[in-house]
Amino acid sequence: MSDKQPVLELRNVDKSFGPIDVLHEISLKVGEGEVLCLLGDNGAGKSTLIKTLAGVHQPTNGEIFMDGELTTFSSPREAQERGIATVHQFGGTYPLMSVGHNFFMGMEPTKGFWPFKVYDREKANRIAVEEVQKMGITRITDGDRLVGGLSGGERQSLAIARAVYFGARVLILDEPTAALGVKQAAHVLRIVNEAKKRGLAVIFITHQVMHAMAVGDHFAVLIRGAIAADFRKGDKTREEIADLMAGGESMADLEANIEGYMETHEGHVPPPAH
Ligand SMILES: Nc1ncnc2c1ncn2[C@@H]1O[C@H](COP(=O)(O)OP(=O)(O)O)[C@@H](O)[C@H]1O
Numbered sequence: 001m002s003d004k005q006p007v008l009e010l011r012n013v014d015k016s017f018g019p020i021d022v023l024h025e026i027s028l029k030v031g032e033g034e035v036l037c038l039l040g041d042n043g044a045g046k047s048t049l050i051k052t053l054a055g056v057h058q059p060t061n062g063e064i065f066m067d068g069e070l071t072t073f074s075s076p077r078e079a080q081e082r083g084i085a086t087v088h089q090f091g092g093t094y095p096l097m098s099v100g101h102n103f104f105m106g107m108e109p110t111k112g113f114w115p116f117k118v119y120d121r122e123k124a125n126r127i128a129v130e131e132v133q134k135m136g137i138t139r140i141t142d143g144d145r146l147v148g149g150l151s152g153g154e155r156q157s158l159a160i161a162r163a164v165y166f167g168a169r170v171l172i173l174d175e176p177t178a179a180l181g182v183k184q185a186a187h188v189l190r191i192v193n194e195a196k197k198r199g200l201a202v203i204f205i206t207h208q209v210m211h212a213m214a215v216g217d218h219f220a221v222l223i224r225g226a227i228a229a230d231f232r233k234g235d236k237t238r239e240e241i242a243d244l245m246a247g248g249e250s251m252a253d254l255e256a257n258i259e260g261y262m263e264t265h266e267g268h269v270p271p272p273a274h
């Protein structure tokens, strides 16, 4: 995708809340049919970054481009209308509503004419089940089923299928697999691959390296609000990525120490510690 125009691009984005600087000079891009994995420990700024992409926050500095065009999202609704769909850990679904209702959520098909217009339950259910099945979730066969009875993975899948159906171009998943068991997580990862195949640009946030490696084309590691590493699939092993995430903080300190030493010692590296 590298020579194609990215769907979404951030250039030097900073985000502060009053005196608290949370994001520093974030530059990232994601293209059609590409999965960008955003890795980072708790508190690294991952959620703040995606909220900035989804119109919840506005960047303090820097620019966001969509299809090469400088863009601002002044509200989550505006971001949504431009095709940015965010799916949170529990899929954002309503447990006491049916699969059909959850799929359409305010966009339900109707039948008949005013003043006799009513919710077309059959049609809603049929489309919802079809779309979810197309994404490979064959266990959902009844659109009347309450979402509360679905597994965590199935709920996520429903939310992703809905985003795809309603024409999302960028799918942002904030730790979708964090609370899931192995099988359920595999479920969601399969759906992420499916969304990618359909040409969505996916931003997948996780601190589970294995999950990232199963779907990622491109990886960025966020440490204390800055991109500490940015690499493509195959560039690093699982161990290297894990070290980077786990030891990233101390590695950054170490590097700063070494640089500082070199500056004051005519370019010599520090002697090994004992
Ligand atoms: N609205 C806010 N006001 C002040 N600080 C915030 C706000 N939102 C997030 N932060 C701070 O930004 C840092 C990163 O948080 P967050 O983006 O939630 O990290 P992550 O999702 O990687 O765990 C934390 O130190 C958090 O306290």
Ligand SMILES: [Mg+2]
Pocket (backbone or CB within 6 Å): 046, 047, 048
């Ligand atoms: Mg978070």
